[in-house]
Amino acid sequence: MIVYKNIQKGNRQLAILIDPDKFLVEKTAAFIEKVNHSIATHIFVGGSIVDDFLTDILVEEIKKHTTIPIVLFPGDVTQITKKADAILFLSLISGRNPEYLIGKHVEAVSKLKNSNLEVIPTGYILIESGKKTAVQQVTETLPMPENDIQNIVNTAKAGELLGMKLIYLEAGSGADFPVSTHIISKVKKELNIPLLVGGGIRTLEQLEKAYQSGADLVVIGTAFEEDELFFESIKKH
Ligand code: 1GP
DSSP, rough: OHHHHHHHSSSSEEEEEEOTTTTTTTGHHHHHHHTEEEEEEEEOOSSSSOOOOHHHHHHHHHTTTSSEEEOOOOSSSSGGGGTTSSEEEEEETTTTOIIIIHHHHHHHHHHTTOOOOOEEEEEEEEEEEEEOOOOHHHHHHOOOOTTOOHHHHHHHHHHTTTSSSSEEOOOOTTTTSSSOOOHHHHHHHHOOOOOOEEOOOSHHHHHHHHHHHHHHHHEHHHHHHOTTTTTHHTTTT
16 A cells, blocks of 8 residues: 555645546657656546557556656546556545446456556545536536535545545546635545545646645646646746
């Protein structure tokens, strides 16, 4: 449980999310070079819709260029590769689609059995963010309304009580606006496990606010896809 233990111990951690579907494998060396010189603590790999084997090829390539832990953040069972270090075993607890609560997990078992992947059970909570996101579309679930704070808090706590090791508050990739600081702080107050926050974070100010409100680990993807210059602002000193 090395990856999980480090997330537990860590402070102001940052995961760069690479979606294999939107990323050119040929760009890996140059992109990962920037990641290595940044404050990033993790590389997450995953997406809502990814061609078979693309994740496997990409993870193998990333591994050649970095020692930063690679964590799978899979949209589907087909994205499981034993070449990564860990996997977020996601349960979409904001939704009521049994496939994403237990169905895909059962399907995943045979792949996980043949791997050394560290499996990290994660309660995944989709929160409305201004537009219909890919997660909503693919999983056919509704995001939780952002003013339904008590329900969001209770959902996160229920995840913890079910034994999940992380809670991930998700606005969705490319969201118009990130999860509000109010929601982050309310959820954080109730939890005894690390809190991940992602979706729609595009500026240093938003990143800072997420940390200040209680995010232990922030996930950013689209900001780097849109403009790699964003790495300049998160350079390691
Ligand atoms: C998406 O939370 C992640 O699942 C990251 O979102 O791409 O908007 O940074 P962005």
